[in-house]
Each structure stands twice: as C-alpha cells, then as structure tokens.
Amino acid sequence: MNLFLGFSVFIGCFSLILSFFMMLIGIELFSSQLCCMVEWDIFSLGGVLIKACFLFDQLSILYGGVVMLISGVVFIYSSVYLAGDVNFRRFILLVILFVGSMFLMIFSPNLISILLGWDGLGLVSYCLVIYYQNVKSNSAGMITILSNRVGDLAILISISWLLNFGDWNFIYFSYLVEDKFVLLVFGLVMIAAMTKSAQVPFSAWLPAAMAAPTPVSSLVHSSTLVTAGVYLMIRFSSFLEMNLVLLTVGILTLFMSGLGANFEMDLSKVIALSTLSQLGFMMLGVSIGMSELAYFHMVTHALFKSLLFLCAGIYIHSNFNSQNVMLLGGLGKMSPVVSLFFMVSSLSLCGFPFLGGFYSKDLLLLMFLPISLNFVFLFMVMTGVFFTICYSVRLVLWSYFSGFKGKSFLGMGENLVMLVPMSFLFIMAVSGGSIFSWVFITPSILYMIGNLGLVMLLALCLLPFLVYQKMFLGNGMFSGVLLEKWFSLMWGLSILTSWMFIPLLGSSIKTLKSIDQGWLELLGSQGVYGNFMFVVGLFENFIFKGLSGLMLLFMIMVLFLILII
Structure with a gap:
C-alpha cells in the first residue's frame, strides 16, 4: 500500500510538470497556427494499409495539458483521500487507464482509434463508478454504461x-461537406456526442455516476468523460454553421439541469447538475458556430469545476460521508483555505468579473444574444444562466452562513498534501481565463463584455434574496413537494431511463433460460456433441461385444459393397 501511495504522488508530480510544458506548447501553437501529424504504418493486409495516426495541434495539446494538470492533482489528492482503502492499487491503475484512453481520443484524427479511446473511457468509467461495490454504485454503473453504449453504436x-x-480520417471531411452521406456520418457522431456529454434525453446517467469516489468525479465529470462529446463536436465543427437540433438540445439541457440543481439537496449532485448545465452551454456555443469559444469555455470550466469537486470531497469526507447540504454549516471557520477555494470556484462558475469563467462564459453568452431566435430560446438561455448564480449562492449560504449543524462540529483537518496541488488549480481557476483570453479573443471584444458582466454582477446581488426566501422562509414560488421532486428528478428523465432499461435487463434472464439453456442446448454445438457421442458409444458397445459382433459388422460391410457394385 505504501509503495502505491508513493507511486501515486510521483505520477502526480510528473503530470503537473508535463502539463505546464504542454500548455506552453499549446499556447505557442495557437499563435503560430502550426500542427504536426504523425502516421505509423503498422502492417498491410490484403492491400489494405493498417496505420495509426496522431494529430498534434493547438486544440489537442492544450486540452491534453489541462487533462494532465487535473489528473496530476487527482493522483496526489487520492494518496490522502483514499489512503486507507484496500483497493487503492486498483484505483490508481484504473485512473492511469482512463487518462490513457482520454489521450488516445484527444490526439486521434481517425475514427477507429477514437473508438478505442471512446470505448476505453466508457469501460474504465464503469469500473470506477462501481468502485465501492454496493447496490447504489452497481445501479449507477449499469445506467452509465448502457447509456454510453448508444453512442458507441453510433460511432460503429x-x-x-x-x-x-x-x-x-475525419480531417479531410471538410472537402466533402456537400455530400449527403457525409452529413449522415455527422448525424451519427452528433448522437454519440450527446450520449457521452449527457445531453437531453441522455442526461440521467451523469448525476447517478456521482456514486464514484470524489477524485473520480473531479477527473471524470469535469474535464474528461463528459467533455469528450463536446471535444468531438468541436473536431467536426467544419460541418456546423447553425444547427438547430443541437441548439435545442443544448438549451433544454442548460435549462433543465439549472432548474433541477436549485431543488437538489445532495452536494455532489448539485455540482454534477451544474456540470450538466455548462455542458449544455458548450453545446449551445458549438451549435451557433462558435466552436473556438466553446473550446475556450470547456478549458476554463474544467479548471474551476475540478477544484469545486475536490473541495466538496473534503467536506463529504470530513462529515462522515454525509452529502446532505442541510447538514453542512459553519464550514468557513472549520476549513478556511478549502472554503476560499470553494467560494472562488463558485464565483468563477457564475461568471464573476475577472475570474476564469468570466472571460469564456460571458463572451459566449454575448455572442449568442445577437442571433435572431425566438423569445422562448432567449428566455430559457438567460434563465438558465441566472439559475447557475442562484444555486451557487444557495450552496454558499447553506455551507457557510447557516450556522453549525450536528456533524459540522467535526474538525475538517486540512491536509497540506491535498492543499498544495489544489492551489495550482486555484491559481488557474482565477487567472486561467485571463491567460487563455489572449489566445482565443482580441482585446477589442473585452470592452463589450463589461456591460454583460455588470448585468451578471447585479443578478448576483439580487438572486440571494430569492434564495433566502426559498431556504429559510419556506414559502417560495416552488414550494410544492411534488413539484420540487419533479424538478430534482430532471423532469422525470431519471425514472424514464431506469424504466427503459429494466425490461431489457429482465428479458436477459428469460433469454438465458429459453435460448441458451433451452433449445439451443439441444440444437446447438452442445446438442450436436451429445448426439455424436451417443452414436459413438453405440458403436463402441457393438464392437467390443466379441467376435460375433465383428463378424456381423463384416457381413454388413460386404453386403453394402455388393449392393454398390
């Protein structure tokens, strides 16, 4: 165990150093607009050349650096968070496999190699979700892998x-945009991206996957698995100008998850629903042709959202694994450093001026406003953005300003080994948006962002009164129990997803008994083998009866030859 704890810290430190150089190279490639493509001819089979292809450009290297940064922090964080776990060795190996699968998907311009990384992400994420080996984890893992199988089928x-x-290789498809068959491929890839990024109607698996350990949630559900679909759509952005289907899906996901997070009392699920809301916002950016800004928001969101998950993990771990927001309180005095990280990450999520999310989220929203759409879409987008501020302020009020409650008297115990790598994410969550803004946008646009940032700042000041009314007075607009349950269940999607898969799983038992253990045993290979052995047994008994049996067999053969002649 101690060997793997040291190995985890070593891998984490190496990943942090490597991520720094990858980010520098990615920023340099953005300014120089250079790329490198490597092809490796593996072998030739029947005139078909089997080759591996890797694309090293600004998108892949910069995003790979972000993944390495978060994975390095998770490796060091896990050495303390899961130090007493008996399966820590398995956990570290699974995380290494997961990061390797993510890199295979990021650097591949080939759909076959992307499928290998795509399937690797789905399989390893299933193993990580069921890590605790209980009923809740097994159910969440089954919903996760069955939902992602739909996307795997679309890619196949x-x-x-x-x-x-x-x-x-899909990098050549930009020359075939007018071909309707290539558009069919794009439609299939869009379905795959929707399943992996948990868009409507495939949204139920993401909150259920919070049954995994907190370091897994920080890595898997902030920067790797859920953003893989967005990254794939950005790679196929040459097909996109204005896609109304993807726009509708993104807006529905943004609105539904933002509304549900305001009625959820589970801390990890609130953060998961906020991730789902931001994924819908990224899909909105891709659908209106702003794929570069969507990529910018994906990078900045990965930085502050992973830090938010890690802070929540410390709170959960120190409160006897309780995730109920109502049992938290007075955390600012118990854990001041972690509370600072948590509040700054929440403000960055809200798009607070001059933090990481301000430069990407507000700019993407600003680019959406001039588009000529109906009032319903505009209302849902603006309301979804305000929902983000609302549930963030609600979470801060419950955690820091509601007084001590029971288990919150327990000392947090801020470990230095956990805080040092988290401080790297904190620095990037604060300054990452400003640093990357010089790469993605020009300074002339920043003046336009200021007005929208002022609106967001006013909303941040006004919405706490609504949150206070909902939390403490109990007579808010949505005070009905059934209505709250409906919103927290994401408009019934979680129930619908479970009911959809239960008959499928139940039919597998009937299929096993009626086919595999039924007539297939008699007519299949097992039945043919049994009948053949029965005939062979008859001949053996007949031959070993003695001389009379041999003579009778000889006479039968002679008679058969005479009849033939």
Missing part, C-alpha cells in the same frame, strides 16, 4: 459507413 455505424470514402 459511422465507421462502417466511411468505407464508402476509403479513409477514416
């Missing part, structure tokens, strides 16, 4: 369809 169909074009 698109790979088979690309045989018509002779290559699986």
